Amino acid sequence: EKTKEGFFSKLSRVVVGKSKVDEDVLDELEEILISSDVGVETTIKIIRRIEDRVAKDKFLTTNELDGILREEIAELLAENKSSDVENAFIKSDKKPFVLMVVGVNGVGKTTTIGKLASQFHQAGNKVVLGAGDTFRAAAVDQLKLWGQRVGIPVIDHGMNTDPASVAYDAVKQAVEQDADIVIIDTAGRLHTKVNLMNELSKIKRVMQKVIPDAPHEVLLVLDGSTGQNAFIQAQEFTKVTEVTALAITKLDGTAKGGVVIGISDQFKIPVKYIGVGEKIEDLQVFNKKEFVDSLFKRK
Amino acid sequence: MFENLSSKLNTAIRTLKGQGRITDVNVAATVKEIRKALMDADVNYKVAKEITDKIKEEALGQKILIAVEPGQMLVKIVHDELTGLMGGEKKDINLKGDPAVVLIAGLQGSGKTTFSGKLAQHIKKGGRNVLLVACDIYRPAAIDQLKVLGEQVGVEVYAEPENKNAVSIAQNGIEYARKMGKKVVIVDTAGRLAVDEAMMNEIAAVKEAIKPTEILFVVDSMTGQDAVNTAKTFNDRLNFDGVVLTKLDGDARGGAALSIRHVVEKPIKFISTGEKMEALDQFYPDRMASRILGMGDVLSLVEKA
Ligand SMILES: Nc1nc2c(ncn2[C@@H]2O[C@H](COP(=O)(O)OP(=O)(O)OP(=O)(O)O)[C@@H](O)[C@H]2O)c(=O)[nH]1
Ligand SMILES: Nc1nc2c(ncn2[C@@H]2O[C@H](COP(=O)(O)OP(=O)(O)OP(=O)(O)O)[C@@H](O)[C@H]2O)c(=O)[nH]1
Ligand SMILES: [Mg+2]
Ligand SMILES: [Mg+2]
Numbered sequence: 287e288k289t290k291e292g293f294f295s296k297l298s299r300v301v302v303g304k305s306k307v308d309e310d311v312l313d314e315l316e317e318i319l320i321s322s323d324v325g326v327e328t329t330i331k332i333i334r335r336i337e338d339r340v341a342k343d344k345f346l347t348t349n350e351l352d353g354i355l356r357e358e359i360a361e362l363l364a365e366n367k368s369s370d371v372e373n374a375f376i377k378s379d380k381k382p383f384v385l386m387v388v389g390v391n392g393v394g395k396t397t398t399i400g401k402l403a404s405q406f407h408q409a410g411n412k413v414v415l416g417a418g419d420t421f422r423a424a425a426v427d428q429l430k431l432w433g434q435r436v437g438i439p440v441i442d443h444g445m446n447t448d449p450a451s452v453a454y455d456a457v458k459q460a461v462e463q464d465a466d467i468v469i470i471d472t473a474g475r476l477h478t479k480v481n482l483m484n485e486l487s488k489i490k491r492v493m494q495k496v497i498p499d500a501p502h503e504v505l506l507v508l509d510g511s512t513g514q515n516a517f518i519q520a521q522e523f524t525k526v527t528e529v530t531a532l533a534i535t536k537l538d539g540t541a542k543g544g545v546v547i548g549i550s551d552q553f554k555i556p557v558k559y560i561g562v563g564e565k566i567e568d569l570q571v572f573n574k575k576e577f578v579d580s581l582f583k584r585k
Numbered sequence: 586m587f588e589n590l591s592s593k594l595n596t597a598i599r600t601l602k603g604q605g606r607i608t609d610v611n612v613a614a615t616v617k618e619i620r621k622a623l624m625d626a627d628v629n630y631k632v633a634k635e636i637t638d639k640i641k642e643e644a645l646g647q648k649i650l651i652a653v654e655p656g657q658m659l660v661k662i663v664h665d666e667l668t669g670l671m672g673g674e675k676k677d678i679n680l681k682g683d684p685a686v687v688l689i690a691g692l693q694g695s696g697k698t699t700f701s702g703k704l705a706q707h708i709k710k711g712g713r714n715v716l717l718v719a720c721d722i723y724r725p726a727a728i729d730q731l732k733v734l735g736e737q738v739g740v741e742v743y744a745e746p747e748n749k750n751a752v753s754i755a756q757n758g759i760e761y762a763r764k765m766g767k768k769v770v771i772v773d774t775a776g777r778l779a780v781d782e783a784m785m786n787e788i789a790a791v792k793e794a795i796k797p798t799e800i801l802f803v804v805d806s807m808t809g810q811d812a813v814n815t816a817k818t819f820n821d822r823l824n825f826d827g828v829v830l831t832k833l834d835g836d837a838r839g840g841a842a843l844s845i846r847h848v849v850e851k852p853i854k855f856i857s858t859g860e861k862m863e864a865l866d867q868f869y870p871d872r873m874a875s876r877i878l879g880m881g882d883v884l885s886l887v888e889k890a
Contacts, residue, residue, distance in 0.1 A: 320630045323809035326621050391832060391860065392694030392805065400725075422860065423698075423733035424726040431725035476835040509694065513627035513809025515837040536693060539778040541811035564693070564723065 312337075315355070322544030322581045323513050328551065332358055359578050362551040366558065366572070374558070374571045375409035382414070382460040383467045384493060384500035386453075388486060388523055389507035391474030394535035394561055396425065398507055399469050400432030401561070401569035407436050411466035416456025417442035418449040418489065419473040429471050435566060439463075449473065449485065450492040457496045470501070477522030487526050503530050505558070508549075510534045511541035520549045529553075535561030538568070542581055612659075616641050619663055626838035626877045629813045632847045640666050664874050671843060672870030676827065676852040680708070682798045684716070684762045685769045690788055690823060691803035692815060693776030696831035698727065700803055700857055701773040702734030703865040708769050709740055716767040718758030719744040720751040720791065721775035731773055738862050741767075751775070751787055755795045772797070779818035789822050800825040801854065804841060806833050812841035813848045820849040827854035830868065834858040840877050 312333055319329040335358045336351075343350075385402075387395045396419070403413045415433050417440055419425035426442050433440035441456040453470045460468035472489065475482035493500040506529040508516045523529050532550070534543045537560050546557055557572040616637050623633040644662055678687065687704065689697045698721070705715045717735050719742055721727035728744045735742035743758040755772050762770045774791065777784035792800065802825040804812065819825060830842050833856050842853060853868040 317630055320624055321810050323627075323811075326624050390807070390835070392696065394694060422730075423737075424729035427726035427729045428724075435725075476832065478834070478836050509805075509807070511692065511809060511811050511815075512805075512807045513837075513841070514625055515627075515807040515835070516809075518836060536778070538780075539692070539811065540780055540814050541809065545809065 311351075318582060319544065322542035323516075324544035324581075325514050325517070325548050328362070328548035331551075332362070356575075356578050359547060359581070360574050362547050363574050363577070364550040364554045364556045366556040375405045375411070377409075377411055377466050378502070380499075380502050382457070382465045382497075383502050384457055384460075384470070384497060385467060385503045385505060386470045386472065386490065386493075386501040386527070387505045387507060388472050388527055388529070389474060390476050390509075390519055391422075393474065393507045393509040393512075394533075395419075395474065395507045396428050396432065396471055397564065398505075398533050398535060398559065398561055398569065399429070399471050400435065401566055402559070403432065403438055403469060404436045404566045405569060406467050407438055412464065413438045414456060414460040414463060414465045414468045415440045416453055416468060416470040418452050418456075418470045420445050420447045420449050420452065421473040425471075425473065450489045453489045454492045454496060457493045457500060461496060477519050483522065483526045486523075490527060504528060505531050505533055506555070507533045507535060508543075508546065510537040510543035510560075511539060512545065514545060516545040517549055517552075520553055520555065524553055524555070529555055531556055531558040533557070533559040533561065534572075537580075538562040543577075544581055612641060612644055615659060619659070622878060623840060623843075626840035626879060627807075627809050627812070627844075628840035628877065629810055629844035629848075632813065632844045635847070636666065636670070636843075660878070660880075664871075664878060667843060667874035667877060668871045671846050671853065671873055675867070676854060678801070678827065678854055679799045680713070680769055684759065684767050685799070686759060686795055686797040687769065687771045688788075688792060688795070688797035688800045688823075689771065689773050689803060690800065690819060690825065691776065691829075692778060692805070695776065695803045695805045696829075696857055697776065697803045698730050698734065698773050699860065700801075700829055700831060700855070700865075701731065701771050702738055702740075703857065703862050704855070705735070705740040705771055706738035706862050707865055708771075709738065713768040714766065715740050715769045715771065716758065716762045716765070717742045718755060718762075718770055718772045720754050720758075720772055722749055722751055722754070723775045727773075727775065734862065741765075752790050752794045755791050759795055779815045785818070785822050792823055799827070801827050801829050802851070803829045803831060804845065806830050806839040806841065807835065807837040808841040810844075813844045816845040816849050820851065825849075825851060827852050829853070829855045829857060831857035833866075834864065838877050838879055839873060842873055843877055 316329055339354050387399055389395050406413050417426045417429045426445055430440045441459050443452045456468055504527045506523050532555055534546055537543055560570050560572050562568045620633050620637040640663055689701050691697050705717050708715050717731055717740055719728045719731045728746055732742045743761050745754050748754050759770055774788060800823050802819050828845060828851055830853055856866045856868050858864045858866055
């Protein structure tokens with residue numbers, strides 16, 4: 287690709303005739319990583335790893351540097367079980383599989399639920415949605431419209447009701463209706479709001495009255511254009527809900543979402559899905575290689 | 586993750602002590618720390634570089650006062666510089682015209698619709714008759730959302746659920762406002778990415794058709810490095826008048842504010858600090874500077890310096 291060559295030809299210019307990666311190369315690398323929201327700390331970590339490899343391998347061509355760079359970054363991303371990825375939308379042995387979706391305001395939770403529901407539905411699963419955002423204006427209507435689009439039921443108690451009891455009811459009805467998957471939407475909340483964060487633990491607890499090991503997945507949605515704050519979001523949501531997977535949205539824009547590299551590295555939470563648009567089909571299973579490549583694409 | 590900058594600086598600067606003046610050599614490590622702190626706060630990489638280069642210039646040759654820690658002195662220089670970069674005199678929104686028309690634009694989920702409701706309430710409290718116009722024809726339940734907010738703040742909402750043309754809804758809304766004697770019209774629009782040509786054309790066409798007196802660009806304070814690209818493209822297409830910074834009730838450092846200000850040179854006119862309709866505030870450059878530097882205590886530090 288042209289864009290990729292742009293960066294690596296630049297790199298090769300500075301690397302030519304050198305037996306080690308010098309300051310110029312590292313500066314260039316630093317700019318690319320920081321500009322992708324990778325963050326200072328993770329960038330330094332990546333650069334150190336490259337330096338170590340270079341010291342060990344002595345001579346390094348640009349091609350090798352390219353490969354090493356991608357390897358080192360990919361290694362920081364937590365591993366998905368490969369079966370998870372291949373069978374992303376196939377029935378699980380848990381029935382119903384309970385999926386709870388959390389995140390700060392406006393990141394794309396409800397939209398991601400609509401898209402996920404569609405894919406699960408298409409893969410032959412019986413899907414039920416729970417309208418657990420009873421706070422934001424017209425949030426229930428929004429989820430119901432997604433339910434209509436997909437053609438699946440949405441359990442709701444209307445606005446300004448107790449989200450935990452909506453979740454309880456949704457899980458209970460999913461059991462009664464013999465559903466394969468139930469996805470619970472929750473209101474956006476900043477992780478600094480203690481009461482709202484505690485509410486999430488309560489929602490979890492209440493669902494466990496119906497299915498003791500529910501939720502089977504807690505999906506934290508991160509906006510791909512978010513900077514370093516995403517790190518604290520991951521930390522705080524993990525504290526109260528034991529997040530098991532990440533989705534990064536809005537990667538159809540120019541933002542790179544690099545902050546998830548550090549998040550994935552530190553918390554060992556795999557990225558499972560990426561959002562690449564507002565339409566029902568704009569959800570993809572996360573692909574490490576493509577993601578790493580995209581960091582080096584200059585638009 | 587975010588250590589207090591002043592303690593970092595004091596370590597970096599320890600070597601400065603006893604050297605009398607700030608020189609190119611002794612300030613390098615310190616400048617690097619400041620740059621790191623800015624980037625940690627999501628200030629754009631290039632912008633952080635430019636700012637720290639400038640700060641370095643300013644600091645060079647200055648005498649280090651014996652009385653204060655040199656770190657504090659540099660922090661003051663940095664703080665003053667950031668405040669200056671973001672500030673200048675306070676700019677109100679322009680509500681001239683009959684009716685005055687305010688166009689709201691920004692990325693998906695940045696907080697446009699919520700802000701539209703807040704602004705409507707703010708203007709209504711100022712004694713003017715307001716109309717909200719719902720031009721988001723894409724997002725599921727976007728019109729309902731604005732209607733709920735309109736009801737909460739007691740402001741009428743103009744919508745055409747069957748009309749799939751944002752430009753004509755905006756025009757009709759303003760026509761309606763004239764007929765009903767409304768003094769201010771706030772036009773809420775769909776979220777859009779700067780790279781989405783069709784959607785950028787749409788908002789440019791809305792602007793062309795309704796000739797707003799004020800265009801506000803709404804940005805999430807958690808935005809990272811990409812803020813500059815987005816702001817630049819929106820500004821190129823719309824030449825907006827001001828910026829609204831949202832979700833400042835969280836703990837994001839908000840470096841995007843500085844980057845945007847630096848790149849498009851438009852004032853930040855409002856800040857949004859919560860989901861409720863009351864959570865609307867003025868922007869204070871010095872507070873924002875402290876926030877970006879990650880130091881609540883910077884003001885007292887600065888006073889000492
Ligand atoms: N371009 C783009 N837009 C997206 C994507 N995912 C969601 N959006 C848009 O982002 C906005 C917010 O999405 P929602 O699904 O309402 O976000 P949310 O997290 O449920 O928001 P709250 O419930 O208010 O906290 C909407 O305009 C969506 O259409 C994506 O992958 N790409
Ligand atoms: N905590 C907090 N939440 C906010 C603030 N402003 C908006 N929100 C929330 O952010 C989410 C998105 O807000 P919206 O007003 O729907 O954003 P929008 O830009 O209109 O979104 P689209 O129309 O989908 O592009 C909602 O959950 C809001 O309640 C704020 O200042 N603080
Ligand atoms: Mg939602
Ligand atoms: Mg909106």
